Structures are given as structure tokens and as C-alpha cells.
Amino acid sequence: MIRTIAAGVTASLLFSAAAFAAPVQPAEPTVRVSLAGKSTAEAHAAIVKAASAVCFKATRGEQLFVYVYPSCVTDAVNKAIAQTGDAKLAAYKGDHSAVYAGR
Numbered sequence: 001m002i003r004t005i006a007a008g009v010t011a012s013l014l015f016s017a018a019a020f021a022a023p024v025q026p027a028e029p030t031v032r033v034s035l036a037g038k039s040t041a042e043a044h045a046a047i048v049k050a051a052s053a054v055c056f057k058a059t060r061g062e063q064l065f066v067y068v069y070p071s072c073v074t075d076a077v078n079k080a081i082a083q084t085g086d087a088k089l090a091a092y093k094g095d096h097s098a099v100y101a102g103r
Contacts, residue, residue: 028055035084040092045080051076 031050034041055072062068081093 019099029058033080040086040088043084043086043089044092046078047080048073
């Protein structure tokens with residue numbers, strides 16, 4: 001199970017795909033993912049799913065979508081996992097990075 005990151009902090013996550021968002025947008029797309037009570041595999045799957053949704057919205061219509069979207073997902077997942085500070089989740093990501101790297 002993933003525990004709370006620090007005292008008083010809920011096990012939720014905020015991440016973005018700012019690097020690949022169109023510069024015209026006033027705010028970067030974000031989504032909150034609750035990790036409370038989830039196993040490492042479930043938390044990883046939730047993060048990848050949310051990153052995929054955010055990146056699809058942020059990069060659709062891009063001329064090079066097929067190249068930009070996978071990079072966006074990878075970057076968003078890496079940032080999100082880094083924000084958790086969870087060593088198990090980081091190790092799990094390392095073992096399963098091919099799951100989203102090729103999307």
C-alpha cells in the first residue's frame with residue numbers, strides 16, 4: 001500500500017503536461033489522482049491513465065501528435081511519480097516503463 005507522503009498531506013497527486021501544452025493556453029492541463037488505499041500497481045495504472053488523458057487533450061491536433069503524445073505521457077508519469085516520493089512506485093515504474101513509453 002502507498003502511504004501518505006507527509007504528515008497532513010493526503011495521498012493525492014497533481015501533475016501536468018505543461019511542456020507539451022499549446023502556448024496559447026492560459027493554464028496547463030492538470031488532473032488529481034487519488035492514491036489512497038491503492039497498491040503500487042494500481043497507483044501506477046491510475047497515474048498512467050490520467051497522464052494519457054491529460055496528454056491526449058494537450059497534444060491532440062498537433063501535427064506531430066504521434067511523436068509528441070508518447071513523450072508527453074512519459075514526462076507526465078515521471079513528474080507525477082517523482083512528486084509522490086514513493087520509492088516502491090519509482091521502482092515499479094522503472095520495471096514497467098515500456099507500458100507507456102510506446103504509446
